[in-house]
Amino acid sequence: MRKWFAALLLLSLVFSSIPFSNVAEAKPGDNTLSLYLDKAKVALNGVEYPSVQPTTAVKGVSYAPLSMLVARYGYSISFNSVTKESIVTGNNLEMRWKMNTSTYTLNGVSSTFAGKAYVLKGSLMVPVRAWATATGSTLTTSKGQIVLAWNSFKKPTAEFVVDQTEIYATQTNVTYTSKSQNPEFIVQEEWTGNDPAFNEPGSYTITRTVMDTNGEWSEPYSVTINVLPPNQAPVAEFTTDKTVYKIGEPITYTDLSTDDENAIVERVWSNNDPAFFTSGPQMINLRVLDKHGLYSDYSLSVTISDEIMYTQEEYNQKFIEPGEMYTTDGQAILNYSLVPYTFSSSDRKLLASNSPENLTKQGLLYRDTVTGDFRLFVYHLNIGTDKLKIYLAATNKSSEVANVSLGASGQAGPNYFGLWTGKLASERYLDSNATGNTTLTSLQPGETKLIMPELGNQALKPYDVFSAYADLNASSAVEFTLFAVKEGDKAPLETLKTFGNLPRDAKHIRGTFDGADRTIHIDEVLGDEPQRVLFGDHVNDPSLDGRDMLNGVYENNWGNFGVVYKMTVRVKPNTLIAANARGGVWSGVFKINDIPVMVSNSSLLQKQSDVCVLYRTGPYEEFVELSFMTALGSNLPMNVLFIPMKQG
Known part of the structure; x- marks a missing residue:
């Protein structure tokens, strides 16, 4: 036993x-x-x-x-x-x-x-x-x-971190997070100094020890923190350059707000108009918030007298920033003097692919054989169920080596907002035009290559829009083919061989046109009186005629989409130059003396009463260079206005 x-x-x-x-x-x-x-x-x-x-x-x-x-x-x-x-x-x-x-x-x-x-x-x-x-x-x-x-037993450790990087006496809720090694073997822990809040500023040490499953205690682990004095709310304050203003007189606001940590994160103004157009007292308010959510408010009253410096219209003409809009009497603009002009066109061709605007499937969008300079513009919306990619192929039809050069280009999308892609593509194209950069692709006789492969970088999801402009040149006869294929196609050029032409729709344009650049000639000095230069009306500014080379149909580019307009005009001192749409929603990009101006920075011209500021001449007569493109998706006609501004 x-x-x-x-x-x-x-x-x-x-x-x-x-x-x-x-x-x-x-x-x-x-x-x-x-x-x-x-x-x-x-x-x-x-x-x-x-x-x-x-x-x-x-x-x-x-x-x-x-x-x-x-x-x-x-x-x-x-x-x-x-x-x-x-x-x-x-x-x-x-x-x-x-x-x-x-x-x-x-x-x-x-x-x-x-x-x-x-x-x-x-x-x-x-x-x-x-x-x-x-x-x-x-x-x-x-x-x-x-x-x-x-798993073998491993002795746990007592590491931890204090979660808050800044701790304020009486204000911060302090929390602690364990960083112990082998925490699964911890059965008990003891803390000292781990208060959820600290009442006084100063240095504090927090210590932790842990006991393992064998009943042994770890080495203590300590963290020292610095508790800051209680955070003070910011102090809101501002001044105006005067206390009494005329109607329409510009007001200068000077923000004098302070914070004990210089940590103001938001300023919320109310009624801080740059000018007022009714007489009487006006109370302006400012609220400032610091990064801790504390805030303060400050109010100041100014008086608007009965005397008029500028009406609302005069103030807008003189002070609204370029790219911003204001509202005027749209009917009165028709009484502005209509400026006559002549124009000349370049030899550059325009290849337009906007029909069918709505794509339901893959297929061939447009094709033509070109020698020399041409501009391509593309605008398509995918309304099918498949994701589609758009490509441009070039095939050398001559018996000698052909060189295809790509100059200025701009594209935007895919995006669900079509006018946005049209405006952004225009801006990128004009910016690219200023750099003068080109790329060259050589083609052996009969050879086909993809040109501008970035066109197909992103697929168009259902209801995405894609817009693009590009200036190209072919040294000899080259056939250019624009086509769409399903996402995932690894051999788009092989797939292209199986395509037929996608049928055009009854509303949008597709074809080849002459005269992709139009230079406007105006002899008179502008700005003596309110004047307007009218574009896209088919009378003063006739639309381009062309032909759809896929089926021989004669075509009219009724909006002159893809055309770059240029003009150099002589303008009187203190004259506002602005854009005004007459046919509905209009958007685009201007370059004024080589400086781009969006129409507009935050919106579009939507009504005949909308005016977007482009430029103001100074105290002397100036020659002003203007160029612009109408963004795809816009409506015409549109005016460029020249309005003398009130002085004083």
């Missing part, structure tokens, strides 16, 4: 039994123990060790000697002679096993398992499944082998 008790002292905690036919999948662990059925050996992390008894299977339940399991896991074992229990301890666990029973106790809680612990040649054999469950191990089986996997 004493020999039997001594043997039991070597045994460890009994573990649940496992049928080989129904085994849980093991999770990764930094230790693996392989048990071999009917063999008195095991392997721990690849190193073999002898076992006092072989692993055995009895009635579908696998057993292993408790003493071997205890030794390989690094636990300890003892025997209670009164209760006849083998007691295994380790990793903050206490397991009790007893011969001829189907239960074990884990930290005082009893659990049952399949099979029954028994003694084999002096060794207590326990079910391997139960052992895995009690120790938190995972288990797999394969070809007479059982593998247990578990």
Whole structure:
């Protein structure tokens, strides 16, 4: 009996039994123990060790000697002679096993398992499944082998961080985040100084220690913080250059707001108009907010007298910034003197692809053979279900090497807002035109290449619009083909060979036109009286005639889309130059003395009463250079206005 008790002292905690036919999948662990059925050996992390008894299977339940399991896991074992229990301890666990029973106790809680612990040649054999469950191990089986996997105990650390980088006395709610290593082995922690808020400014040290599953405490970890004095609300303040103003007199506001940290993040003004157009007192308000959400308000009253400096119309003409709009009497503009002009056109051709504007499928959009200079413009909306990419192919139709040069270009989209793409493409084209950069592509006789491959960089999703302009030159006869293919096509030039022409729609333009550049000639000096130069009316500014080379249909570019207008005019001093739409929504880009001006910076000309400021001459007569393009999607006609401004 004493020999039997001594043997039991070597045994460890009994573990649940496992049928080989129904085994849980093991999770990764930094230790693996392989048990071999009917063999008195095991392997721990690849190193073999002898076992006092072989692993055995009895009635579908696998057993292993408790003493071997205890030794390989690094636990300890003892025997209670009164209760006849083998007691295994380790990793903050206490397991009790007893011969001829189907239960074990884990930290005082009893659990049952399949099979029954028994003694084999002096060794207590326990079910391997139960052992895995009690120790938190995972288990797999394969070809007479059982593998247990578990993580070794690792001593945890007490690191932490204070979440707030700036802490203000009485104001900041302070939180702490653990950064402990091996946190799964932490069972208790103690803090000092980890207050949720601090009442006084100064330096504070916060310390944390943690206890592991073996009951041992870590080294203390400390963080020192600097608590700042309570944040003060910003102080809002401003002044005006005067206290009494005339109607329409410009007001200068000077912001004098301060903050103790110089951390004002938002200024909210109300009623701070640049000028007022009714007499009486006006209360102006300013609210400033700091980065902590504290704010203050300041109000100041000014008086508007009955005397008039500028009417609303006169003020807008004189002070609205270029690219911004104001509203006027649209009907009165028709009474402005209509300026006569002549024009001359360049030899550059225009290849237009805007019909069908709405694409439902892939196909050939436009094709023509060109020699010399031409401008391409593209505007299409995908209303199909497939994503589409647009490409431009060039095929050398001559018997000699052909060079295709690409000059100014601009594109925008894909985007659901068509007028935006038209305006942005115009701006990018005009900016590119100023750089003078070109790229060259050489084509052998009969060779085809993609030109401007960036056209196909992004696919048009359903209801996306794409706009583009480009100036090109072909040194000899080159056939240019614009086409659309489904996204994902790896060989678009091969797919192109299978295409037929997409049918044109009944509203938009497609074709080749002469005269892509139009220079306006005006002899008189402008600005003596309100005047307008009218474009796109088909009388003063006739539209281009051309032909759709896909089917021979004669075409009219009713909006002169893709045409670059240029004019140099002599303008009186103190004259406003502005844009005004007459046919509906209009958008585009002007260059005034080589400086781009959007029409407009934040919107579009939508009504006949909308005016967008382009330029103002100074105190002397000037020659002003203007060029512009009408953005695709716009409506015509439109006016360029010349309005003498009130002085004084």
